[in-house]
Amino acid sequence: MLGWSIWCGSARRWKNRNRPLVTSVAEDDAPTKALGETQVTVASDIEIARAARKLPIQTVGEKLGIDADSLIPFGHDKAKISAGFIDRLKDRPDGKLILVTAINPTPAGEGKTTTTVGLGDGLNRIGKRAVICIREPSLGPCFGVKGGAAGGGYAQVVPMEEINLHFTGDFHAITSAHNLLSALIDNHVYWGNELGIDTRRITWRRVMDMNDRALREIVSSLGGVSNGYPRETGFDITVASEIMAILCLANDLADLEQRLGNIIIGYRRDKSPVFARDLKADGAMTVLLKEALQPNLVQTLENNPALVHGGPFANIAHGCNSVVATKTALKLSDYVVTEAGFGADLGAEKFFDIKCRKAGLTPSAVVLVATVRALKMNGGMAKEDLGQENVEAVRLGAANLARHLENLGKFGVPAVVAINHFVSDTQAEVDCVKAVATELGSEAVLCHHWAKGSAGIEELAHKVIQLAEKDSKFSTLYADELPLFTKVETIAREIYRAGAVTADKAVRQQLAEWEMQGYGHLPVCMAKTQYSFSTDPTLRGAPVGHGVHVREVRLSAGAGFVVAITGEIMTMPGLPRSPSSERIFLGQGGQIEGLF
Structure with missing residues (x-):
């Protein structure tokens, strides 16, 4: 297998891919590599998705016991599940809920959505009835720099182009x-x-x-x-x-x-x-949102069911797919694999403290995704040197992994590490990651789902089942009755390992007013950079004693949480110097090119 990378201009977002190889006669404009005497084409995500053999969406629904009349089709390969059908599921028992989260993201890539899709396929491969629940992508990142959110390689949901663009509206x-x-x-x-x-x-x-x-x-x-x-x-x-x-x-x-x-x-x-x-x-x-509330059913490349619904960002919102989709999937399957956005300091904390608290969900296991490359960057290695073996950089960067594992332990849910494999990884580097996980009472499993689909993630699937069978001791990080700023301090100190937690007088007064108005019981949704435990996006690894300053608070009384905005986080992002839109176009035959 060969690896290749896409460097997205000056936006400092580097997407490395374990690109699966498709043996073929290369077209003039296709990237090719020589492997021995065989000329091969390095397939991109969109090429793999386009070649998928999709089942009619009604057939995918049948796998979950959804009759055709309970689906609202949007073409042949996607549909909404009707509210009437969902209402009839209320008395069914729930399956097991599995959360996929990750270390802090770096330009080297982690692959959280890819692992979520791959694990769902892996569980189905070993005979389990599993459904994937992920978020819908925003057009902003698709045309900006981060890209879409349909997975990658041979662990994708399809139709990839439509999911990443207008989808079901x-x-x-x-x-x-x-x-x-x-x-x-x-x-x-x-x-x-x-x-x-x-x-x-x-x-x-x-x-x-x-x-x-x-x-x-x-x-x-x-x-x-x-x-x-x-x-x-x-x-x-x-x-x-x-x-x-x-x-x-x-x-x-x-x-x-x-x-x-x-x-x-x-x-x-x-x-x-x-x-x-x-x-x-x-x-x-409500009239405008009537259809939007109904979950979207699509399929993976291996024709397994996936619910793609809702899309709040985890650095400025709570970063989880919809409660309706998750609860529906739990009624229809034995295992539900869902993701929470960005690193576990944001997505997982909000999944536990906001979504699970509000919806009454009890997760059974957590998968923490990491790559050797990302750990080396957390260990201080430059991006241009990531292809070189450096066990010491892995060891230093693994402090970030260790911090996330320690934090997850505070919620009482057993966790396993998924090492998303890249071809540049060496055995010594992988062994280092496994050793760190073992020292912390967990386990790290090497996964090849990008290149091999479900066949490359069977070991993780079996491990997740073992963890999920244990009695969950899940609990939230803080109690409802704590003052709002105390909740902010608890997250900052327990999850971010901050020293001083500060806020201007006007912010504290605003929180006190909301408490007097009856909103003191609400959870807190931290708006913070995804790139670091701190509010400084350049501070990688596992910093301690840093300051967290809350510069603004917003009351989301309808959603049921208080947003605390820190650092330089923006609720309206900007485009990079060289946005992805510059490389997105219609190719021959009207096919979309450039999405990733």
Whole structure:
């Protein structure tokens, strides 16, 4: 097997691939390598996905006992599962819930989604009834730098191009519902402001599903009296919308509508909150989201069922797929493999403390994904040297892995390490990772799912089953009744290993006001860089004693959590100097090229 890398301009996002080899006559524009005397083509993710032999989506549904009438098809290879069918599953027992998380991401790559898909295929391969639950990709990263979120190599969900682009329109529905509320706020003010909204204290912004730094801070309603009252506002990316979080945490349409009505859009002069229901917005917003709440059914390259639904970012939101999708999958299978975004300090912590707390879920096992290459970068090795053996760099970088394993232990869920294999890995480096895991009472399993699909991850599948059969001792990190800032401090000290945890006086006063208004029991959603345990994205490894400063807090009363924004994290990302969109185009025959 050969490895190759894609360096995405100056954005410092380096995607290395264990590219599977497809023996073929190479086309003029296809990347080729010589292996012995055989000329081979190095297949890209999109080429592998395009060559997939997909089953009709009704056939995929039959594997889970979903009749054709309970599917709402979007073409031949994707469908939504109807709310009526989901409602009939309530009395069924639940399967086992498996979380896939990772070390802090680096330009060397970790492969969390790929491992999630591969593990689901691996469990099915050894005769288990398993379903994959992952998030929908945002257009922002697809055209920016991070890329899509459908897996890679021979561990993908398909149709890859459609999943990474418009898919079934869920994100567009969320964007429309969010901006309907925005329009209703300004319209209410324009027609007399009967609710007495203080236009200086409107907190509800607008959203779009694209990176655009120019829209972070804007002034709206310019141009004269007929355009309304000018005010400062701005845009967030759709995945940071509270409505995205609400859709992913709601149990059904009634719960969705209630949560939408609980959204606080701003305050009056006396600082009393104004809710979306006060504007009579919740009904129309629910109508726009009616179909979006229903989970999307697709398949892996090996024709196993996957639910792809919801897509909040883990660095600015709670980073998990929808509760509806997860609970539906648990009723339909013996094992559900789901992921949480970015490193375990963000995604896993929020999965446990927000999603599991709110939805009453009890995870049975955790898979912590790492690569030798990423550990070497955490150990101080330069990206251009990663192909060289350096056991000492692995050992130093493994402190990041060890920290995540220690943190996961605080939630009482057994964990196993998945080493996502790259061809540059040496046996000594792999042995070093295994030794670290063993020292911490866990185990590390070498996985080849990228190149071999389910056949390359059987060992991990068996290990996960062993862990899942143990009695779960799951518990959240902090209690509901703790003060909000104490919850922030608990996460910062217990998970990030911070020293000083600070916030401006205005932030502390805001938290105290929310506690007086009855929101003190809510969990905290930390908005923090994904690249480090600290708030400094350049500080790799396992730093201790660093400072965490909370510069802003936002109340997501509908979703049911408080967002604490730290460092330089942005709720509207920008595009890099050389965005991926520069390399995305329609090729011969109208096929999409450049997605990854």
